Amino acid sequence: MPLHLVHVVPQDLYPVVEDRSLEIRGNEVLHAAVALAHEEEPDLTVTATLVAGSRVPSILNEIGPRDVVVLSSRGPNELSRIWTGSTTIGVAARAGCPVLVLPSRYDADRPPTGRVTAGLQRPDASEALLEVAFAEASRVGASLLLLHAWRLPSGYDDIITGRTEGDAWAAHMTAKLRDAVAGLRERHPEVPVETRAVHGQPARVLVDAAVGSDRLVIGKPAHGGFVHHLGGTARGVLREATCPVLVVPAHVAEAGTGTDADVSAGASA
Structure with missing residues (x-):
């Protein structure tokens, strides 16, 4: 199951912030994420896309009906959780494939409970x-x-x-x-x-x-x-x-549960 990483940077902030600065920072985030993914799973196929624009439509444009989208509501403070929460709700509401949402208090190293x-x-x-x-x-x-x-x-x-x-x-x-x-x-x-x-x-x-x-x-x-x-x-x-919460659209049967599915992980600046 390949992994596709999506990072969204804001658009139209010039002249407050130069577009080139946003692009450089966005690529740094993606490169670090790709390296971390390979560190965790060396044989994993990982691709990455940097997008400038609005978060929700940018992420939705990168996914297909047989994908699984992975998002996190994690944030360092209440304001950032509100910000990421609006992205999570927007993608989960509009995606035509399953969306897996990791909570802010989720511990990825916790052993499974079965x-x-x-x-x-x-x-x-x-x-x-x-x-x-x-x-x-x-x-x-x-x-x-x-x-x-x-x-x-x-x-x-x-x-x-x-x-x-x-x-x-x-x-x-x-x-x-x-x-x-x-x-x-x-x-x-x-x-x-x-x-x-x-x-x-x-x-x-x-x-x-x-x-x-x-x-x-x-x-x-x-x-x-x-x-x-x-x-x-x-x-x-x-x-x-x-x-973790898996949101399943009513028309989806086994999309995202097979080995041919793509996992798209969304992130944003």
Whole structure:
């Protein structure tokens, strides 16, 4: 799986900053990143591109439908995290391929825990997410937690919380989860699977459940009027998760999970 590094430098800053100075600095960043990649994986095929322009469209122009984009929300301070966060949200919302987001508190040297968590809003309409989640768990030899979290709007949630209707809904969604993965469990007998339906604020439930996971897999709409949209749950997860989050478009099945996929890592000045 080759690695393509993308670094974006600002455009139209002249005469405050000369374009040549930005180009020199950008190439220094890329050369250091290529050297680090080869230090970690000497046999890895690494290419690099320096782009001048706006971050989100520049990164999107460098990726294809079978790529996996890797971004980091890491920043030395709160302001930089806000800045990188807007880039991360923008790319994750608009990319037509899976986007892997590394959190600011992520420790790359941490040994794997052997657990992948996936959050599903509609189990019967999450084929792409489930395909990718099972493939990820199988690839790293991990177990898979499939989680549906639900909560009604204020004023209505209190009506059923703690009543039999809440228990009935949890049982109903757990059954739908099991039905949705029946075929994939047969295809991936090596992946231990747990299904769970939980009442609570979805982003908080997913973030808490994924603590210690090697991956948290979530989906996003990829059709209709929400093709470039991330909902509040996905945005909350990307802000708060302490493990890597893989955002999967609804139309993607196995893109990015095979050895022929490219990994594009985006960076910006």
